[in-house]
Amino acid sequence: MTTYSPAEAAAQSGFSIDTLRYYEREGILPPIERSAGGRRVYSDGDLWMLGFLRCLRDTGMSIEQLRRYGELSLDDTTMPERVALLEEHAASIRARITELDATLVRVQEKVDWYRGELRRTADTTS
Template sequence: MATYSPAEAAAQSGFSIDTLRYYEREGILPRIERSAGGRRVYSDGDLWMLGFLRCLRDTGMSIEQLRRYGELSRDENTMPERVALLEEHAASIRGRIAELDTVLARVEEKADWYRGEIRRTEGAATS
């Protein structure tokens, strides 16, 4: 089984070492194994979880929700609750995508207007 140092886990997950410690302390991450010398040693499973937490965080999941997901993940009997939490988050993401589509359309409309003005100005200058 491959193991990773905190620095390697941080580099692969995109989280800082401080964030990794915070996530463990807050129960977002399960307790990380330690070496004989007391240093944290991350497994492939830990890195997978960090990657998923990065996905959740990057899509706006709050620390409270991450904490809840971490708690639920430690109990095999909570799969329905995990599904509900992830479905709620997915609905939030879809809402944000719809909002972004709306503002994207406005930005593109304005860019189109500017392009039209540029063409009109260039056409007037060559006449």
């Protein structure tokens, strides 16, 4: 089994070492195995979970929701609750995408207006 040091796990996940410790302490991340010397050693499964947590965090999931997901992940009987939590988050992401699409249209309209003004200015000076 491949294992990773906290520094390697941080580098691969994009989280700081402090965030990894915080996530473990808060129950967002399951307890991490320890070496004989007491140092954390991360597995491929831990890195997968960190990657998924990064995805959730990057898409706006709150720390409280991450904590709830972490708690639910410790119990195999909570899959329906995990599905509900992730479906709710997916709906939130879709709503944000809709908002961003509308904002993008407005920004593009302004860019188009500026380009039109630049063409008019270029035509009158030629």
